[in-house]
Amino acid sequence: MYRRRDTRREQLVAEITNNLRRYAVDAQQVGHAFANLHGLNPTDLQALIAVMDAELLGDPITPGRLGEQLNLSSGSVTALIDRLERAGHIRRDRDTVDRRKVLLHYADQGAALAMQFFQPLGARTDTVMARFGEDELEVVHRFMAEMSESLRGHRDAVRAARPESPRRPTG
Amino acid sequence: MYRRRDTRREQLVAEITNNLRRYAVDAQQVGHAFANLHGLNPTDLQALIAVMDAELLGDPITPGRLGEQLNLSSGSVTALIDRLERAGHIRRDRDTVDRRKVLLHYADQGAALAMQFFQPLGARTDTVMARFGEDELEVVHRFMAEMSESLRGHRDAVRAARPESPRRPTG
DNA sequence: CTGGATAATCTCGGCTATCAAGATACTCGG
DNA sequence: CCGAGTATCTTGATAGCCGAGATTATCCAG
Structure with a gap:
Protein backbone atom coordinates (compact mmCIF):
# COMPACT_ATOMS: atom_id res chain seq x y z
CA MET A 1 0.00 0.00 0.00
CA HIS A 38 -33.83 3.97 0.55
CA GLY A 39 -34.39 1.94 3.68
CA LEU A 40 -32.33 -1.04 2.62
CA ASN A 41 -29.06 -2.42 3.85
CA PRO A 42 -25.95 -2.95 1.71
CA THR A 43 -26.62 -6.66 1.30
CA ASP A 44 -30.09 -5.99 -0.06
CA LEU A 45 -28.71 -3.60 -2.64
CA GLN A 46 -26.03 -6.04 -3.70
CA ALA A 47 -28.63 -8.74 -4.05
CA LEU A 48 -30.93 -6.53 -6.06
CA ILE A 49 -28.14 -5.71 -8.47
CA ALA A 50 -27.18 -9.36 -8.77
CA VAL A 51 -30.78 -10.28 -9.57
CA MET A 52 -31.00 -7.63 -12.27
CA ASP A 53 -27.62 -8.54 -13.62
CA ALA A 54 -28.52 -12.19 -14.03
CA GLU A 55 -31.90 -11.53 -15.53
CA LEU A 56 -30.60 -9.01 -18.05
CA LEU A 57 -28.11 -11.63 -19.16
CA GLY A 58 -31.07 -13.94 -19.75
CA ASP A 59 -30.19 -16.31 -16.93
CA PRO A 60 -32.33 -15.59 -13.85
CA ILE A 61 -30.58 -16.35 -10.60
CA THR A 62 -31.70 -18.80 -7.93
CA PRO A 63 -31.45 -18.29 -4.17
CA GLY A 64 -28.70 -20.84 -4.04
CA ARG A 65 -26.48 -19.10 -6.54
CA LEU A 66 -27.26 -15.74 -5.00
CA GLY A 67 -26.03 -17.07 -1.70
CA GLU A 68 -22.79 -18.19 -3.33
CA GLN A 69 -22.25 -14.78 -4.91
CA LEU A 70 -22.87 -12.89 -1.68
CA ASN A 71 -21.30 -15.50 0.55
CA LEU A 72 -24.44 -15.99 2.62
CA SER A 73 -25.92 -19.09 4.17
CA SER A 74 -29.11 -20.49 2.70
CA GLY A 75 -31.19 -19.33 5.64
CA SER A 76 -29.91 -15.79 5.32
CA VAL A 77 -30.75 -15.80 1.63
CA THR A 78 -34.33 -16.80 2.33
CA ALA A 79 -34.68 -13.92 4.77
CA LEU A 80 -33.03 -11.58 2.31
CA ILE A 81 -35.40 -12.55 -0.49
CA ASP A 82 -38.33 -12.22 1.90
CA ARG A 83 -37.33 -8.64 2.62
CA LEU A 84 -36.86 -7.72 -1.01
CA GLU A 85 -40.09 -9.37 -2.06
CA ARG A 86 -42.03 -7.76 0.76
CA ALA A 87 -40.68 -4.39 -0.34
CA GLY A 88 -41.82 -5.06 -3.89
CA HIS A 89 -38.33 -5.06 -5.40
CA ILE A 90 -38.29 -8.61 -6.71
CA ARG A 91 -40.56 -11.60 -6.99
CA ARG A 92 -40.19 -15.35 -6.80
CA ASP A 93 -41.08 -17.75 -9.57
CA ARG A 94 -40.90 -21.50 -9.47
CA ASP A 95 -38.85 -23.07 -12.21
CA THR A 96 -41.25 -25.08 -14.39
CA VAL A 97 -38.62 -27.69 -15.19
CA ASP A 98 -37.22 -28.28 -11.71
CA ARG A 99 -39.82 -27.20 -9.22
CA ARG A 100 -37.41 -27.30 -6.31
CA LYS A 101 -35.79 -24.23 -7.78
CA VAL A 102 -36.92 -20.66 -7.34
CA LEU A 103 -36.08 -18.11 -10.01
CA LEU A 104 -35.71 -14.50 -8.96
CA HIS A 105 -37.01 -11.69 -11.16
CA TYR A 106 -36.88 -8.01 -10.48
CA ALA A 107 -40.16 -6.13 -10.20
CA ASP A 108 -40.78 -2.60 -11.44
CA GLN A 109 -39.91 -1.14 -8.08
CA GLY A 110 -36.58 -2.91 -8.06
CA ALA A 111 -35.75 -1.86 -11.61
CA ALA A 112 -36.57 1.75 -10.79
CA LEU A 113 -34.33 1.66 -7.76
CA ALA A 114 -31.44 0.14 -9.68
CA MET A 115 -31.78 2.80 -12.36
CA GLN A 116 -31.77 5.45 -9.69
CA PHE A 117 -28.57 3.94 -8.41
CA PHE A 118 -26.72 3.64 -11.69
CA GLN A 119 -27.83 6.68 -13.64
CA PRO A 120 -26.10 9.46 -11.70
CA LEU A 121 -23.04 7.29 -11.39
CA GLY A 122 -23.05 6.61 -15.11
CA ALA A 123 -23.34 10.29 -15.85
CA ARG A 124 -20.25 11.05 -13.83
CA THR A 125 -18.40 8.16 -15.37
CA ASP A 126 -19.23 9.33 -18.88
CA THR A 127 -18.05 12.83 -18.08
CA VAL A 128 -14.68 11.53 -17.03
CA MET A 129 -14.35 9.23 -20.01
CA ALA A 130 -15.17 12.04 -22.40
CA ARG A 131 -11.83 13.54 -21.48
CA PHE A 132 -9.97 10.54 -22.93
CA GLY A 133 -9.21 9.62 -26.50
CA GLU A 134 -10.27 6.35 -28.00
CA ASP A 135 -6.73 5.00 -28.01
CA GLU A 136 -6.41 5.92 -24.36
CA LEU A 137 -9.65 4.17 -23.54
CA GLU A 138 -8.26 1.08 -25.24
CA VAL A 139 -5.41 1.09 -22.77
CA VAL A 140 -7.71 1.68 -19.83
CA HIS A 141 -9.98 -1.06 -21.01
CA ARG A 142 -7.19 -3.56 -21.27
CA PHE A 143 -5.97 -2.55 -17.85
CA MET A 144 -9.32 -2.79 -16.14
CA ALA A 145 -10.14 -6.11 -17.77
CA GLU A 146 -6.93 -7.66 -16.53
CA MET A 147 -7.17 -6.05 -13.14
CA SER A 148 -10.73 -7.17 -12.71
CA GLU A 149 -9.87 -10.73 -13.64
CA SER A 150 -6.91 -10.71 -11.31
CA LEU A 151 -9.02 -9.53 -8.42
CA ARG A 152 -11.58 -12.21 -9.06
CA GLY A 153 -8.82 -14.78 -8.84
CA HIS A 154 -7.73 -13.27 -5.57
CA ARG A 155 -11.24 -13.36 -4.21
CA ASP A 156 -11.58 -17.03 -5.01
CA ALA A 157 -8.26 -17.74 -3.36
CA VAL A 158 -9.29 -15.96 -0.18
CA ARG A 159 -12.59 -17.77 -0.16
CA ALA A 160 -10.88 -21.10 -0.62
CA ALA A 161 -8.64 -20.47 2.39
CA ARG A 162 -9.74 -21.89 5.71
CA PRO A 163 -9.52 -20.11 9.05
CA GLU A 164 -6.21 -20.57 10.85
CA SER A 165 -7.73 -21.00 14.28
CA PRO A 166 -11.27 -22.21 13.78
CA ARG A 167 -13.78 -21.55 16.51
CA ARG A 168 -14.61 -25.23 16.53
CA PRO A 169 -12.28 -28.19 16.09
CA THR A 170 -12.42 -29.72 12.65
CA GLY A 171 -15.39 -31.96 12.64
CA MET B 1 -25.09 -0.33 -16.94
CA HIS B 38 -9.84 -13.88 10.48
CA GLY B 39 -12.87 -13.67 12.73
CA LEU B 40 -13.71 -10.06 11.94
CA ASN B 41 -16.58 -8.49 10.10
CA PRO B 42 -16.24 -6.20 7.07
CA THR B 43 -16.67 -3.06 9.15
CA ASP B 44 -13.82 -4.05 11.44
CA LEU B 45 -11.52 -4.54 8.48
CA GLN B 46 -12.48 -1.20 6.99
CA ALA B 47 -11.84 0.46 10.30
CA LEU B 48 -8.48 -1.20 10.72
CA ILE B 49 -7.40 -0.01 7.30
CA ALA B 50 -8.63 3.50 8.03
CA VAL B 51 -6.67 3.58 11.28
CA MET B 52 -3.49 2.46 9.52
CA ASP B 53 -4.06 4.86 6.68
CA ALA B 54 -4.40 7.85 8.95
CA GLU B 55 -1.48 6.95 11.12
CA LEU B 56 0.85 6.31 8.18
CA LEU B 57 -0.05 9.75 6.91
CA GLY B 58 1.05 11.13 10.29
CA ASP B 59 -2.42 12.13 11.39
CA PRO B 60 -3.90 9.53 13.78
CA ILE B 61 -7.65 9.25 13.52
CA THR B 62 -10.17 9.82 16.31
CA PRO B 63 -13.33 7.77 16.93
CA GLY B 64 -15.40 10.69 15.72
CA ARG B 65 -13.69 10.96 12.38
CA LEU B 66 -13.67 7.22 11.99
CA GLY B 67 -17.41 7.25 12.43
CA GLU B 68 -17.75 9.85 9.72
CA GLN B 69 -15.63 7.84 7.32
CA LEU B 70 -17.53 4.62 7.90
CA ASN B 71 -20.88 6.31 8.33
CA LEU B 72 -21.43 4.87 11.78
CA SER B 73 -23.06 6.35 14.87
CA SER B 74 -20.87 7.25 17.81
CA GLY B 75 -22.11 4.33 19.85
CA SER B 76 -21.31 1.85 17.13
CA VAL B 77 -17.84 3.30 16.81
CA THR B 78 -17.19 2.78 20.51
CA ALA B 79 -18.25 -0.86 20.22
CA LEU B 80 -16.16 -1.24 17.09
CA ILE B 81 -13.06 0.12 18.77
CA ASP B 82 -13.73 -2.09 21.79
CA ARG B 83 -13.72 -5.14 19.55
CA LEU B 84 -10.56 -4.17 17.72
CA GLU B 85 -8.77 -3.27 20.93
CA ARG B 86 -9.87 -6.47 22.64
CA ALA B 87 -8.50 -8.43 19.70
CA GLY B 88 -5.20 -6.60 19.98
CA HIS B 89 -5.42 -4.92 16.58
CA ILE B 90 -5.37 -1.31 17.75
CA ARG B 91 -5.00 0.70 20.94
CA ARG B 92 -6.44 3.91 22.34
CA ASP B 93 -4.39 6.90 23.37
CA ARG B 94 -5.68 10.08 24.93
CA ASP B 95 -4.68 13.23 23.16
CA THR B 96 -2.39 15.17 25.49
CA VAL B 97 -3.62 18.52 24.24
CA ASP B 98 -7.36 17.89 24.29
CA ARG B 99 -8.04 15.09 26.70
CA ARG B 100 -11.56 14.56 25.50
CA LYS B 101 -10.12 13.16 22.31
CA VAL B 102 -8.95 9.60 21.78
CA LEU B 103 -6.31 8.85 19.17
CA LEU B 104 -6.28 5.45 17.54
CA HIS B 105 -3.03 3.65 16.78
CA TYR B 106 -2.58 0.25 15.23
CA ALA B 107 -0.87 -2.42 17.29
CA ASP B 108 1.52 -5.03 15.92
CA GLN B 109 -1.29 -7.50 15.48
CA GLY B 110 -3.28 -5.06 13.41
CA ALA B 111 -0.31 -4.13 11.26
CA ALA B 112 0.41 -7.79 10.61
CA LEU B 113 -3.16 -8.42 9.58
CA ALA B 114 -3.22 -5.45 7.25
CA MET B 115 -0.02 -6.62 5.62
CA GLN B 116 -1.51 -10.05 5.20
CA PHE B 117 -4.42 -8.41 3.50
CA PHE B 118 -2.53 -6.18 1.13
CA GLN B 119 0.52 -8.22 0.21
CA PRO B 120 -1.05 -10.93 -1.95
CA LEU B 121 -3.28 -8.34 -3.53
CA GLY B 122 -0.29 -6.13 -4.25
CA ALA B 123 1.56 -9.01 -5.81
CA ARG B 124 -1.26 -9.66 -8.24
CA THR B 125 -1.59 -5.98 -8.96
CA ASP B 126 2.10 -5.67 -9.74
CA THR B 127 1.95 -8.65 -12.07
CA VAL B 128 -0.77 -7.01 -14.09
CA MET B 129 0.96 -3.64 -14.17
CA ALA B 130 4.18 -5.22 -15.37
CA ARG B 131 2.42 -5.90 -18.63
CA PHE B 132 1.99 -2.18 -19.29
CA GLY B 133 4.46 0.40 -20.50
CA GLU B 134 5.22 3.52 -18.55
CA ASP B 135 3.32 5.72 -20.99
CA GLU B 136 0.34 3.43 -20.68
CA LEU B 137 0.49 3.59 -16.91
CA GLU B 138 0.45 7.37 -17.20
CA VAL B 139 -2.88 7.11 -18.97
CA VAL B 140 -4.24 4.63 -16.47
CA HIS B 141 -3.08 6.81 -13.63
CA ARG B 142 -4.78 9.88 -14.99
CA PHE B 143 -7.93 7.88 -15.55
CA MET B 144 -8.04 6.34 -12.11
CA ALA B 145 -7.27 9.62 -10.40
CA GLU B 146 -10.16 11.36 -12.12
CA MET B 147 -12.49 8.43 -11.70
CA SER B 148 -11.66 8.13 -8.04
CA GLU B 149 -12.27 11.80 -7.46
CA SER B 150 -15.53 11.66 -9.37
CA LEU B 151 -16.75 8.75 -7.29
CA ARG B 152 -15.90 10.56 -4.09
CA GLY B 153 -18.01 13.46 -5.26
CA HIS B 154 -20.84 11.09 -5.96
CA ARG B 155 -20.52 9.50 -2.55
CA ASP B 156 -20.76 12.88 -0.85
CA ALA B 157 -23.80 13.75 -2.92
CA VAL B 158 -25.56 10.55 -1.93
CA ARG B 159 -24.65 11.10 1.69
CA ALA B 160 -25.94 14.64 1.58
CA ALA B 161 -29.34 13.44 0.40
CA ARG B 162 -31.90 12.98 3.14
CA PRO B 163 -34.11 9.92 3.43
CA GLU B 164 -37.60 11.33 3.97
CA SER B 165 -37.57 14.91 2.82
CA PRO B 166 -34.91 15.32 0.13
CA ARG B 167 -35.69 19.01 -0.21
CA ARG B 168 -35.79 19.90 3.42
CA PRO B 169 -35.17 23.66 3.89
CA THR B 170 -32.44 24.18 6.48
CA GLY B 171 -31.12 21.80 9.07
C1' DC C 1 -16.70 29.53 38.88
C1' DT C 2 -20.80 28.98 35.70
C1' DG C 3 -22.89 27.68 31.44
C1' DG C 4 -22.64 25.85 26.92
C1' DA C 5 -20.37 22.99 23.51
C1' DT C 6 -17.69 18.99 22.12
C1' DA C 7 -15.93 14.01 22.43
C1' DA C 8 -16.46 9.64 23.79
C1' DT C 9 -18.95 6.00 26.34
C1' DC C 10 -22.99 3.38 28.12
C1' DT C 11 -27.60 1.16 27.71
C1' DC C 12 -31.31 -0.69 25.29
C1' DG C 13 -34.08 -2.34 21.38
C1' DG C 14 -34.31 -3.81 16.49
C1' DC C 15 -32.47 -6.18 12.71
C1' DT C 16 -29.47 -9.36 10.22
C1' DA C 17 -26.62 -13.57 9.84
C1' DT C 18 -25.62 -18.26 11.26
C1' DC C 19 -26.79 -22.86 12.45
C1' DA C 20 -29.66 -26.89 12.68
C1' DA C 21 -33.69 -29.14 11.40
C1' DG C 22 -37.67 -29.68 8.35
C1' DA C 23 -40.48 -29.71 3.95
C1' DT C 24 -40.85 -30.41 -0.87
C1' DA C 25 -39.18 -32.04 -5.30
C1' DC C 26 -36.07 -34.50 -8.31
C1' DT C 27 -33.13 -38.85 -9.60
C1' DC C 28 -32.18 -43.48 -9.90
C1' DG C 29 -32.25 -48.51 -8.92
C1' DG C 30 -35.22 -52.43 -8.49
C1' DC D 1 -44.66 -47.95 -9.27
C1' DC D 2 -41.98 -47.58 -5.00
C1' DG D 3 -38.41 -46.26 -1.93
C1' DA D 4 -33.83 -44.40 -0.80
C1' DG D 5 -30.83 -40.75 -1.54
C1' DT D 6 -29.94 -36.04 -2.90
C1' DA D 7 -30.85 -31.15 -3.94
C1' DT D 8 -33.23 -26.81 -3.04
C1' DC D 9 -35.46 -23.83 -0.31
C1' DT D 10 -37.76 -22.51 4.20
C1' DT D 11 -38.39 -22.24 9.22
C1' DG D 12 -37.10 -21.45 14.10
C1' DA D 13 -33.85 -20.29 17.70
C1' DT D 14 -29.70 -17.85 18.98
C1' DA D 15 -25.80 -14.53 18.79
C1' DG D 16 -23.82 -10.27 17.36
C1' DC D 17 -23.84 -5.63 15.15
C1' DC D 18 -25.89 -1.06 14.53
C1' DG D 19 -28.63 3.17 15.75
C1' DA D 20 -30.77 6.47 19.12
C1' DG D 21 -30.72 8.76 23.29
C1' DA D 22 -28.85 9.57 27.86
C1' DT D 23 -24.47 10.11 30.53
C1' DT D 24 -19.69 11.44 31.75
C1' DA D 25 -15.46 14.04 31.02
C1' DT D 26 -13.20 17.92 29.02
C1' DC D 27 -12.60 22.41 26.80
C1' DC D 28 -13.71 27.30 26.17
C1' DA D 29 -15.90 31.93 26.88
C1' DG D 30 -16.88 35.40 30.14
Missing part, protein backbone atom coordinates in the same frame (compact mmCIF):
# COMPACT_ATOMS: atom_id res chain seq x y z
CA TYR A 2 2.79 2.38 0.84
CA ARG A 3 5.95 1.64 -1.06
CA ARG A 4 9.05 3.45 -2.13
CA ARG A 5 8.80 5.62 -5.17
CA ASP A 6 12.28 5.74 -6.60
CA THR A 7 11.40 5.82 -10.26
CA ARG A 8 8.53 7.42 -12.09
CA ARG A 9 7.21 4.00 -12.90
CA GLU A 10 7.18 2.91 -9.29
CA GLN A 11 5.47 6.11 -8.38
CA LEU A 12 2.80 5.43 -10.96
CA VAL A 13 2.27 1.89 -9.75
CA ALA A 14 1.95 3.09 -6.18
CA GLU A 15 -0.54 5.80 -7.00
CA ILE A 16 -2.66 3.62 -9.23
CA THR A 17 -2.79 1.03 -6.48
CA ASN A 18 -3.90 3.64 -4.02
CA ASN A 19 -6.53 4.93 -6.39
CA LEU A 20 -7.91 1.48 -6.98
CA ARG A 21 -8.12 0.88 -3.27
CA ARG A 22 -9.82 4.17 -2.65
CA TYR A 23 -12.18 3.58 -5.52
CA ALA A 24 -13.23 0.27 -4.01
CA VAL A 25 -13.71 1.78 -0.58
CA ASP A 26 -15.69 4.71 -1.93
CA ALA A 27 -17.84 2.45 -4.06
CA GLN A 28 -18.70 0.45 -1.00
CA GLN A 29 -19.62 3.62 0.85
CA VAL A 30 -21.77 4.79 -2.03
CA GLY A 31 -23.67 1.54 -1.79
CA HIS A 32 -23.99 1.91 1.96
CA ALA A 33 -25.26 5.48 1.73
CA PHE A 34 -27.62 4.77 -1.14
CA ALA A 35 -29.04 1.74 0.64
CA ASN A 36 -29.60 3.72 3.83
CA LEU A 37 -31.27 6.44 1.83
CA TYR B 2 -26.21 -1.92 -20.16
CA ARG B 3 -26.07 0.47 -23.07
CA ARG B 4 -25.91 0.29 -26.81
CA ARG B 5 -22.57 -0.30 -28.39
CA ASP B 6 -22.80 1.27 -31.79
CA THR B 7 -19.28 2.56 -32.06
CA ARG B 8 -16.02 1.17 -30.80
CA ARG B 9 -15.79 4.03 -28.40
CA GLU B 10 -19.20 3.36 -26.91
CA GLN B 11 -18.30 -0.25 -26.58
CA LEU B 12 -15.15 0.67 -24.71
CA VAL B 13 -17.03 2.97 -22.37
CA ALA B 14 -19.59 0.30 -21.65
CA GLU B 15 -17.04 -2.37 -20.92
CA ILE B 16 -14.87 -0.17 -18.76
CA THR B 17 -17.94 0.79 -16.77
CA ASN B 18 -18.79 -2.85 -16.27
CA ASN B 19 -15.26 -3.67 -15.25
CA LEU B 20 -15.20 -0.88 -12.71
CA ARG B 21 -18.45 -2.07 -11.25
CA ARG B 22 -17.29 -5.65 -11.08
CA TYR B 23 -14.01 -4.56 -9.57
CA ALA B 24 -15.83 -2.73 -6.81
CA VAL B 25 -18.12 -5.68 -6.12
CA ASP B 26 -15.26 -8.14 -6.08
CA ALA B 27 -13.18 -5.92 -3.83
CA GLN B 28 -16.03 -5.82 -1.37
CA GLN B 29 -16.29 -9.59 -1.45
CA VAL B 30 -12.56 -9.96 -0.93
CA GLY B 31 -12.92 -7.85 2.18
CA HIS B 32 -15.88 -9.90 3.32
CA ALA B 33 -14.08 -13.19 2.80
CA PHE B 34 -10.84 -12.02 4.35
CA ALA B 35 -12.64 -10.64 7.38
CA ASN B 36 -14.55 -13.88 7.89
CA LEU B 37 -11.31 -15.78 7.58
